[in-house]
């Protein structure tokens with residue numbers, strides 16, 4: 001009898017994953033992301049021969065291409081610095097590649113491949129014509145002067161511009177890339193190409209940015225939470241919330257939670273977390289915005305400014321008692337132990353603002369306990385969805401107002417929630433991971449089937 005080969009149409013899940021591991025040695029984040037999707041997709045396509053025959057999942061788990069390049073820049077002391085840059089173009093079956101750029105010392109090819117893979121399913125879920133990509137560099141903007149960041153961004157774009165375009169690949173921000181960095185990169189793209197076009201999203205409103213983009217990911221994650229709660233006849237009003245992170249996503253998630261009557265108890269950064277037993281209000285949130293976006297300080301300073309709060313160095317916020325949790329910092333920040341602690345303390349819902357913040361074991365703990373668990377590819381899709389709207393506005397040379405975009409965002413998040421329920425509900429429990437994976441997969445897969453083997 002012949003042994004199963006990774007090339008067989010009908011390999012089982014374990015053999016499929018063996019192949020993924022072999023082809024991507026040492027890329028643990030990428031393998032984790034594929035595993036999480038494959039386990040649901042496998043059961044969905046069990047009786048669907050066309051997907052097996054066309055090897056659709058295997059093809060989505062192999063990026064269309066990865067551009068990797070050297071980025072040289074000069075620091076303020078005129079030292080020549082050399083970093084590495086990448087753009088992973090995962091899949092453009094349903095639209096141009098789309099996804100953020102991350103600048104952080106932890107960036108490597110595995111991290112960007114996992115993000116581009118996740119992005120493919122997320123973008124499909126939005127219902128907009130957006131393919132999946134992601135890029136970045138191991139450059140760390142922390143502690144760098146504005147001039148250093150500008151020189152790095154210009155050098156990064158000098159190479160990246162060859163690989164992107166409004167109908168080809170449209171990057172945006174992510175960790176370490178906010179409106180300052182997008183401005184420097186957009187300026188350099190315009191200078192090199194002599195074209196003003198919607199090649200990046202997350203731009204400032206003065207030069208074609210969408211009014212809602214800064215808020216969209218955090219607000220969207222709270223709308224997703226609201227939808228999950230409402231599906232279970234509950235509401236945000238009066239719920240206590242633990243949030244990790246203190247960046248763009250965390251701050252706007254906190255803001256929307258407070259607006260909807262929730263009580264936000266924590267924020268964090270890589271140094272530790274702050275716990276404010278009185279809860280953050282809009283004034284405190286505005287202070288954090290200034291701290292992070294203007295002074296570029298550490299969250300520990302919050303406890304100096306607001307003495308009712310305490311700072312917990314080198315700790316994560318998951319031990320704080322709460323009704324709902326929103327991980328909004330980074331991947332694998334919430335492991336099995338943290339998940340069990342949240343459950344023990346009575347947490348009933350988790351909505352992920354970050355990408356893959358929960359480990360596979362943590363996800364299983366939430367699913368086994370049957371709490372409401374909204375995975376990042378569904379819960380944080382509001383950001384890229386509003387980026388999709390920014391692309392439309394740039395093409396049409398129009399600008400929509402805040403109110404219209406707010407309504408569009410809420411509707412987009414309703415649509416994503418409905419798709420998760422349609423594909424994930426069974427025996428009275430909504431498995432949002434399964435719902436998101438299958439709904440996201442199906443649209444991309446059907447487009448790929450239409451193209452034949454390419």
Ligand SMILES: NC(=O)C1=CN([C@@H]2O[C@H](COP(=O)(O)OP(=O)(O)OC[C@H]3O[C@@H](n4cnc5c(N)ncnc54)[C@H](O)[C@@H]3O)[C@@H](O)[C@H]2O)C=CC1
Pocket residue numbers: 173174175176177178217245246247248249250268269270271328329330331333353354355380381383384
């Ligand atoms: N910006 C966006 O529109 C979107 C962002 N996301 C995801 O949301 C997460 C946060 O992104 P942003 O808020 O945009 O980035 P940001 O750079 O504005 O903030 C990141 C925050 O995470 C914290 N952080 C980073 N590494 C950490 C670590 N190892 N431990 C603890 N804290 C850490 C930082 O201190 C900072 O507070 C990321 O997972 C990103 O991929 C997802 C969808 C869209």
Ligand SMILES: O=C(O)CCC(=O)C(=O)O
Pocket residue numbers: 098099100101119122170171172173174201355380381383384385387
């Ligand atoms: O708006 C975008 O294109 C990027 C969003 C993103 O990077 C993400 O959804 O993780």
